[in-house]
Amino acid sequence: MPFWDKSVFFRFFISIVLLIVLLTFLTLALIFRDVESFYRSQLINHLNGLAISLSDQLLPLLKDGSTDSIDRFAKLNGSRLGVRITVIDPSGRVLGDTEEDPQKMENHANRPEIRLALTQGTGSSFRFSTTVEHTLLYHALRIDDGSKPVGIVRVSLFADKIRPVLNKLKGRMAVTGILVILLAAVLAFLHAGSLYKPIRLIGRALEELSSGNFNTRLPSSITGEMGAIARHINETARGLEKLFKELKEEREELRSLVESLNVGLVVIDVEGRILMMNKGFMTTGLAQNGSCEGKYYWECFREGRVNEFIREFRQKPQSSFREIHLQGRVYLVTGTHIRSRRKILLTFQDISALKETERIKKDLVANISHEIKTPLTAIKGYVETLLEDERDKTKKRYLSVIYRHVNRLSDIAEGLITLHELDVEQPFQEVPVNLRDVVRRVVELYRRQAEEKGLSLRASVHSDVEIITDPLKLEELLINLVDNAIRYTREGEVKISVCETEDDAVTLSVSDTGIGIAAEHIPRIFERFYVVDRSRSRETGGTGLGLSIVKHIVERLGGTISVESTPGVGSTFIVKLPGRRKIVRGSCAPHDDRD
Structure with missing residues (x-):
């Protein structure tokens, strides 16, 4: 009887095909809904570029206050660029427009894109225009003279120019979806057949074993879960047939192993x-x-x-x-x-072979990380676009989960690439580095993240502390320590300190008031992918690579790193760089650069 007549095969094949069809149509439905928003965001970026270029030319006209010149500028450049240009003063009065007489146009202060531009610098909206009686995509840019806003330039496109491109793209996506369904159905058919064959072989083997034929063996070509079952059946058969013989062989093998x-x-x-x-x-x-x-x-x-x-x-x-x-x-x-x-x-x-294997594995992981970095970046960009325009709370929650995990995968890839570069042991730069400048850049980088969590981010650095080192690696070291501190601190503060110790070395420390680390975990926290609390690490987005990167950098710089931590109180990571690298002395007297 052909295997496609069997109910197991038929049920599996139909289930897979239905699932593929459902997922494909759901995916197309989401894409069809969101593609217009994605394309609109690209147009907004284009309009923003036009607005920026026009703002440089409009600034002197706005400062002169010549409305006639401004109106001529809008009409001339609007027809040349194929867009509608409107120039508005901060009070909402229209100074120039490509399509209409500005004197006859009503005040634009209440337009949504104008309000956003006045408060945030830029603003966009997609709405019906009562002036030209068409739906347009608007993008407004505030023009500042120093810190004072002097006007707003608004660039817009008619919706009739957007829809043909979207309709053509949607048609191609529909054809692609149909092709995917057909290809997936063929693959599902072949896969279902490959699954049924080992099931049939296993059934026959069990019948043979139940009849007392212990010489039955299943072929080693069976793989996957069925392969595991086949191996267990073979092992059972061998055990029943050769139990005493195997015991004797094992004793002889052990004796030979000890001798050799x-x-x-x-x-x-x-x-x-x-x-x-x-x-x-x-x-x-x-x-x-x-x-x-x-x-x-x-x-x-x-x-x-x-x-x-x-x-x-x-x-x-x-x-x-x-x-x-x-x-x-x-x-x-x-x-x-x-x-x-x-x-x-x-x-x-x-362990020479193990070391070589370890090197190959590290190279393989680094190569894989390089290869997945680009598609992850693309996925991240598309998800960010979907998140910006999605209004459905349920879909936005799902997209947020995808975005969080894509970010985590990107961080893992970046961390593995960094570790591989450190393992290669390429020479570091050795240039004079002002530690105060490095710490200030790190504080600026994490200021907003700390504020969002309600944390105080402080730095205590003497202005004269300068060492000979690699500035990028030193900054990466501090970034990982500060990121780790903020990630595991819910309230209180994170502080960076830099000073000279009594043995003429330079000490950098990052302390926090976070959850702390239990003593039994401290010896392993610098291992790759080691995390103290995996559930908390998933919640905060940790990869388990940051401290390993810190350890590698510190060792390459010839220094040491230690940890002082009390659960529930906080942790302090202390990096000590040897005195031979310091060229200008500084003291440990407090000197705060507050957040």
């Missing part, structure tokens, strides 16, 4: 003598004189970094590890105390 372990093992006693080493350690090349058992480790190991690690580890009560480069390879050296016998166990694991 390629991880280097070294046991050292309390006096520093080498008690044992395996073949895996011999491949590292550290034991230059053959077997070193019975010798002191400093006599056998010629690599100073290994000896240094052993000396430091013997003084510590807890386990420790370090990555060490030996003869072109990278080893993870781990030390563990065997307290019952007063010995230490050292393992040398070759």
Whole structure:
């Protein structure tokens, strides 16, 4: 019986097709409704450009007060540009118009676009004109002489010039929608068939197993969720058939694994003598004189970094590890105390391949981030346009959710690109940087965001503090710290402080009165994508990359970063840059630049 006669296939295929048709028509309906608003916004941008160019020419005419010159200017440029130009003084009196005699026109002070232009600088509206008895798209621009408004230039287009373009675009979109439905239906048909085939194979295999034939195996070509089921069935069959045999093979495999372990093992006693080493350690090349058992480790190991690690580890009560480069390879050296016998166990694991894989993964993530950055920007722009013109509260709420998540994806992409650039370790700039200027730019950047949350954003910087560093990286460091502070602070203040410490270093600190960080989370907050509270991070839009970027920048600048935090009270991030980079001294005396 053909697989399309089966009810499972038929129900799945029909459901998918109906869903595709519904989603396509809903999408087209939304696009058809919003496309006019999108196109109108583009026209407004065009009209705004015309208004700006006309305002420069109108300013001297408005200052002279010659209404005849202004009217001639409006009629001449209106016919030349193909738009209607109206010039109005701040009181609403019409000084010139492309289509009508300004003396016969009523006062325009109550026009919506004029009111907006007077209060906000620009204003737009789409309405019926009682003067020319047509529907027009208006855009008005306030003309200022210094800080004093001297007039308004209004540029408008007749609606008859807009609708043909929109109708043509809508027709093309309808054709595209039909093609999408047809293509999706074909793909759904093929996909439904591919899903039914493994179901049929699994049913036959279960019948065989129920009859006692445990040699039945499903093909490994089955993938996805059905592939997982097939693998479980195969594993069950193998388990029933070869249980004792597998147990024996596992014991032999474990014994072989211990014998052929390629991880280097070294046991050292309390006096520093080498008690044992395996073949895996011999491949590292550290034991230059053959077997070193019975010798002191400093006599056998010629690599100073290994000896240094052993000396430091013997003084510590807890386990420790370090990555060490030996003869072109990278080893993870781990030390563990065997307290019952007063010995230490050292393992040398070759992680060169892992390091290379990590590098490839970082490159891959960076490349992917670069590739998705452009479409995310496009999506963000379209959603912003839809949000500006959408009046339906439900749709606007859905669009806001999309916009918030697109912003979060964009932030993640930007963060990953930044981390990759830092991992590449390209040389930083080294130029004189005035920290007061850097802090002031960051404060200006976040002033509005802080005010919207009701927070006080303050800075305490001595005017003479200047260091040799990379200005862009230093500013990026502060931006991430201030953004993190504002994001997790609901009330109170965020403060940036810069001063010189007693050891001749420069300290930058960002403190807040936010939610704080529990002590158990502090050691991991600089890891990529690590967040203390994922629900709160999703609510505030955090990506988990900001502090990782800060850590990378601080280390590249040769400094250190530490955290002091109390849950419910606030946090302080302290960045310390070495004194060798400071060229002009400043004190820690308070000097506030308030928000």
